[in-house]
Amino acid sequence: MSSVLPLGITLSPLARLDPRSRVLAAFAFAVGVVWCQSVAALTFACALAAGLAVLARLPPLSTLRRVLAVEGFMLLTLASLPFTMGGEPVFTLLGFAAGGDGLHRAGILLLKSSAVLLATLALLGTLDMPALGHALARLGLPVRFVALFLFTVRYIDVLHREYARLRLAMRARGFRPRASLHCWRSLGHLFGMLLVGSLERSERIDAAMRCRGFDGRFHLLDEHRPGRLDWGFGAVQTASLLLLAVLDVW
Amino acid sequence: MSAHLFQLRDIRFGYDPDHPVLDGVDFALTTGERVALCGANGSGKTTLLHVMVGLLTPSSGSVVAFGRERRCEGDFHEVRAQAGLLFQDSDDQLFCPTVAEDVAFGPLNLGQSRAEARRAADDALAQVGLDGFGHRVTHKLSGGQKRLVALASVLAMRPQVLLLDEPTNGLDRDARARLLGVLASLPQAMVVIAHDDDALAALTRRRVILEAGRLLG
Ligand SMILES: Nc1ncnc2c1ncn2[C@@H]1O[C@H](COP(=O)(O)OP(=O)(O)OP(=O)(O)O)[C@@H](O)[C@H]1O
Ligand SMILES: [Mg+2]
Numbered sequence: 001m002s003s004v005l006p007l008g009i010t011l012s013p014l015a016r017l018d019p020r021s022r023v024l025a026a027f028a029f030a031v032g033v034v035w036c037q038s039v040a041a042l043t044f045a046c047a048l049a050a051g052l053a054v055l056a057r058l059p060p061l062s063t064l065r066r067v068l069a070v071e072g073f074m075l076l077t078l079a080s081l082p083f084t085m086g087g088e089p090v091f092t093l094l095g096f097a098a099g100g101d102g103l104h105r106a107g108i109l110l111l112k113s114s115a116v117l118l119a120t121l122a123l124l125g126t127l128d129m130p131a132l133g134h135a136l137a138r139l140g141l142p143v144r145f146v147a148l149f150l151f152t153v154r155y156i157d158v159l160h161r162e163y164a165r166l167r168l169a170m171r172a173r174g175f176r177p178r179a180s181l182h183c184w185r186s187l188g189h190l191f192g193m194l195l196v197g198s199l200e201r202s203e204r205i206d207a208a209m210r211c212r213g214f215d216g217r218f219h220l221l222d223e224h225r226p227g228r229l230d231w232g233f234g235a236v237q238t239a240s241l242l243l244l245a246v247l248d249v250w
Numbered sequence: 251m252s253a254h255l256f257q258l259r260d261i262r263f264g265y266d267p268d269h270p271v272l273d274g275v276d277f278a279l280t281t282g283e284r285v286a287l288c289g290a291n292g293s294g295k296t297t298l299l300h301v302m303v304g305l306l307t308p309s310s311g312s313v314v315a316f317g318r319e320r321r322c323e324g325d326f327h328e329v330r331a332q333a334g335l336l337f338q339d340s341d342d343q344l345f346c347p348t349v350a351e352d353v354a355f356g357p358l359n360l361g362q363s364r365a366e367a368r369r370a371a372d373d374a375l376a377q378v379g380l381d382g383f384g385h386r387v388t389h390k391l392s393g394g395q396k397r398l399v400a401l402a403s404v405l406a407m408r409p410q411v412l413l414l415d416e417p418t419n420g421l422d423r424d425a426r427a428r429l430l431g432v433l434a435s436l437p438q439a440m441v442v443i444a445h446d447d448d449a450l451a452a453l454t455r456r457r458v459i460l461e462a463g464r465l466l467g
Contacts, residue, residue, distance in 0.1 A: 128387075129347070130347030130348060130351075130387070133347070150346070150347055151345065153347065154345055154346070154347060154388070154389060155345070157389045158341055158389065201341075201342060204337070204339070204342040205342055205343075205345055207300070207305045207337075207342075208335075208337055208342050208343040208345075209345070209355075210305070210330065211303060211305070211330045211334075211335045212330070212355055212356035212359055212403065212404075212407065213327065213330060213331055213356055213359035213360050213407070214355075214359055215327075215359065219355075219358035219359070219364075219367075221350060221351045221354045221358065221364060221367065221368065221371075
C-alpha cells in the first residue's frame with residue numbers, strides 16, 4: 001500500500017518495509033522487552049528502539065513529548081514503588097525509606113515502557129491505518145475483524161465531520177456553550193442527531209454494499225510480497241533480539 | 251416484454267402505512283433508453299430507485315427485471331449486478347480506505363480475480379477521468395471527486411443499466427460538464443434523477459415526473 005507523499009519527500013527506510021514486517025517486528029520486540037529483567041538488556045533495548053525511531057525519521061520533539069506523556073501517566077506508580085517494595089533503604093524522603101528493590105523495579109519499568117513505546121511509534125505509528133489493517137489481515141487475523149477496524153477508521157472521520165458540521169451550524173446561529181438549560185438541551189439534541197444520523201447512515205452503507213454484490217465476505221485487493229529489505233530487516237531484528245536475550249541472561 | 255430491462259406494475263410503498271410514498275407507479279425501461287426522473291423534493295424519486303433494486307420491498311405491485319419477476323432478496327442479487335445504483339450521498343457509497351479498493355469492491359464480489367478486479371477498477375477510473383487516483387484515500391477526496399469515484403465504482407461492475415440519483419449533485423460547472431460528457435458517452439440504459447432540467451435534458455430522451463405517488467409520463 002503506497003501513500004501519497006508531497007513531492008520531494010523520500011520514504012524513510014522503515015516506510016519501505018512491508019507493513020507485515022513492521023507489525024511482526026513491533027510484536028516480537030514488545031514480547032522480547034517485556035520478558036527481559038536486567039538493566040543492561042533493557043538499556044540495549046532502549047538503544048535499539050531509538051535506532052528504529054531514527055530509521056523511521058520520527059520528529060524528535062513531538063516524539064519526546066509523547067513518550068514523556070505516557071511516562072508521566074505512569075509516574076505515580078513509579079514514584080510509589082521504591083517506598084512500597086521494601087528492600088535495603090537507599091535514601092529517605094519525609095521519613096519514608098526508599099528501598100533498593102523498588103527503585104530497581106521502577107527503573108526497569110521505566111526502561112521497558114520507553115523501549116516498547118518508542119519502537120511501536122517508530123514501527124506502527126508511521127503506518128497509515130488502512131495499511132495496518134491490511135497487514136493484520138495478511139497475517140491471518142479474521143477478515144471480519146479487519147473489516148470492522150477499517151470501517152471504524154473510515155467512518156470515524158465521517159462522524160467527526162458530521163459533528164463538526166452540526167457544531168458549525170449551531171455556532172452560526174449564535175450558540176455559545178454556557179451552563180444553562182438551553183445549552184444542555186441543545187447539546188443533547190446535537191448528540192441525539194449524531195446517533196440517529198449514524199444509525200441511518202449505517203443502514204444506507206449496508207444498502208450500498210448490497211448493491212455492489214456484497215455477500216458477507218470481504219476480498220482484499222492488494223498483494224504485498226516481502227522483499228529483500230524485509231528479510232534483511234527480519235534477520236537484523238532476530239539477531240538483536242537474540243543479543244537482548246543473551247544480555248538478559250548474562 | 252423481453253425488450254424491457256425493467257417493468258414495474260402498480261407499485262405501492264410507504265415508509266409508514268398511513269402515508270404512501272409510491273401509490274400505484276407504473277414504469278418501464280427498454281434497452282439503451284435514457285429516462286429523466288423528475289419531481290419535487292420528497293416526492294419519492296430515491297425511493298423508487300431503491301425499490302427497483304430491491305433495497306425496499308413494495309407492499310403491492312410487481313417488479314420485473316431482466317426478464318424475471320423479482321420478489322425476495324435472493325432474486326435481487328442478480329439485478330444489482332446488472333443495474334448499478336449511484337447513491338444520492340457518495341459518503342454512503344464509498345467505504346473502503348482507498349479509491350482502488352472501493353472501485354474494485356464490486357468486481358471482487360462478482361467473483362473476479364484480483365488482477366481482473368484491478369483492471370476493471372483502472373478502466374472505470376479512466377472512464378470518469380480519474381486515472382491514477384487509485385491510491386488516494388477516499389475520505390480525503392473533495393465532494394466532486396467522491397461523486398466521480400462513486401460513479402466509477404458503479405461502472406466497474408459493467409452494469410447494463412445505470413440508476414443515477416442526482417449524479418451532478420455538488421459538482422462545480424466543469425466537473426458537471428465532464429460528468430455529463432462521461433454519461434453521454436456511455437452505452438447503458440439510464441434512469442437519471444434530475445433537478446437541473448436543461449443540462450440533463452440533453453442527455454435523456456424521455457422524461458417522467460413523480461407526483462402524488464404516481465408517475466406521469
Ligand atoms: N428512511 C426513511 N424513513 C421514513 N421516511 C422516509 C425515509 N426516507 C424517505 N422518507 C420519506 O419518503 C418520502 C420520499 O423520499 P425520497 O427520498 O424518495 O424523496 P426524493 O424524491 O428522493 O427527494 P429529494 O429530491 O429530496 O432527494 C419523503 O417524504 C421522505 O420524508
Ligand atoms: Mg432523493
